Amino acid sequence: MRKxxxxxxxxxxxxxxxxxxxWYVWPVTYTESAPTRMRQDWKDxxxxxxxQAFAYDRxxxxxxxxxxxxxxDDLGTAVLARAEKAIAQxxxxxxxxxxVRLAAALGARSExxxxxLSP
Amino acid sequence: MNTRxxxxxxxxIGAAIGLAYAWLIEPVTFSETxxxxxxxxxxxxxxxxxxxxxxxxxxxxxxxxxxxALHDPNLAQTLTxxxxxxxxxxPNPTARSLARLADRLNVHTPAMQVYLAEIxxxxxxxxxxxxxxxxxxxxxxxxxxxxxLPTVIPTATxxxxxxxxxxxxxxxxxxxxxxxxxxxxxxxGQSVPGKVVWITWDGGTDRFVTGLxxxxxxxxxxxxxxxxxxxxxxxxxxxxxxxxxxxxxxxETDGRTSWRLILAPRTP
Numbered sequence: 452m453r454k455x456x457x458x459x460x461x462x463x464x465x466x467x468x469x470x471x472x473x474w475y476v477w478p479v480t481y482t483e484s485a486p487t488r489m490r491q492d493w494k495d496x497x498x499x500x501x502x503q504a505f506a507y508d509r510x511x512x513x514x515x516x517x518x519x520x521x522x523x524d525d526l527g528t529a530v531l532a533r534a535e536k537a538i539a540q541x542x543x544x545x546x547x548x549x550x551v552r553l554a555a556a557l558g559a560r561s562e563x564x565x566x567x568l569s570p
Numbered sequence: 571m572n573t574r575x576x577x578x579x580x581x582x583i584g585a586a587i588g589l590a591y592a593w594l595i596e597p598v599t600f601s602e603t604x605x606x607x608x609x610x611x612x613x614x615x616x617x618x619x620x621x622x623x624x625x626x627x628x629x630x631x632x633x634x635x636x637x638x639a640l641h642d643p644n645l646a647q648t649l650t651x652x653x654x655x656x657x658x659x660x661p662n663p664t665a666r667s668l669a670r671l672a673d674r675l676n677v678h679t680p681a682m683q684v685y686l687a688e689i690x691x692x693x694x695x696x697x698x699x700x701x702x703x704x705x706x707x708x709x710x711x712x713x714x715x716x717x718x719l720p721t722v723i724p725t726a727t728x729x730x731x732x733x734x735x736x737x738x739x740x741x742x743x744x745x746x747x748x749x750x751x752x753x754x755x756x757x758x759g760q761s762v763p764g765k766v767v768w769i770t771w772d773g774g775t776d777r778f779v780t781g782l783x784x785x786x787x788x789x790x791x792x793x794x795x796x797x798x799x800x801x802x803x804x805x806x807x808x809x810x811x812x813x814x815x816x817x818x819x820x821x822e823t824d825g826r827t828s829w830r831l832i833l834a835p836r837t838p
Contacts, residue, residue: 457573460577462587469586470592484609485609500636507622507663517619549626
């Protein structure tokens with residue numbers, strides 16, 4: 452009886468050790484994950500990047516292809532939301548303008564952002 | 571069996587069960603990854619967007635942060651491959667922005683130099699012809715001397731820095747347009763990429779940069795000719811005409827004449 456108890460304790464300790472290693476010490480790492488899994492601040496940066504790149508190359512198709520992997524249902528709305536967030540954060544006018552212009556090119560505008568459309 | 575051995579075996583089996591569960595059945599899922607962990611295609615898009623954003627606003631500090639976020643140990647190689655892929659499509663703004671980013675990161679290839687050279691030589695210069703200097707008319711003592719005519723002083727024609735080493739007429743057949751095909755060499759006969767070659771004709775000017783077709787020659791560039799035009803060729807400046815009166819005349823057989831020129835610096 453004592454022998455079985457020792458074996459069960461050892462088995463439980465082994466499972467616990469395995470879980471500790473597998474979850475905390477060497478967890479599974481995904482190196483090819485979808486951009487939708489990116490942290491929100493990186494997603495914000497990605498939208499801003501797409502807007503700046505659009506200001507440079509004027510390629511709306513490329514901008515859409517760059518935004519789509521972020522997982523937004525409506526690309527225009529996502530960019531517009533980022534622009535409104537940029538306004539709330541008091542970012543530089545030029546940075547806001549990049550976002551607002553891309554949002555408008557994607558068919559999304561608002562009263563708050565329209566003033567940034569003019570050059 | 572010895573109890574100690576059985577305990578060790580149970581410990582090992584338990585650890586295996588635990589690991590299998592943690593790695594295969596219920597692995598940790600990170601919902602907060604960084605650009606370094608996303609799929610390759612998006613990492614490339616991230617790099618391109620960073621390059622274009624730098625070209626747009628010139629914010630190098632932010633660009634460095636964006637590029638560093640990729641944690642790419644082979645960034646130079648990634649950038650070069652990406653640039654090669656885009657520049658193969660012909661001159662385009664994305665390739666230009668990648669060349670500029672690579673330049674800031676001290677990554678250089680001959681093809682990148684071509685795009686960087688394009689940035690430096692962006693404005694064609696005006697062609698100076700003659701300077702008209704009106705002579706002052708004496709007013710104090712009216713005389714019967716006829717008013718001197720304005721003097722036209724012709725300026726000296728600039729001597730081009732390059733000369734023709736070889737000039738060959740080639741017959742172009744089929745759908746391919748007749749071309750001016752230029753190879754620019756240095757004084758040692760080595761081909762030079764990144765040289766701006768100017769083509770001028772009556773009422774028009776255009777230019778190309780050597781090195782965009784390294785598969786033909788590192789110093790090669792070409793220009794499609796129109797059958798009814800007469801062309802002049804210069805290097806660096808549209809005013810430094812090295813070869814003139816090139817025409818895409820009909821060949822004796824079917825087709826039109828293309829011109830192959832090898833240009834090199836003039837030796838003193």
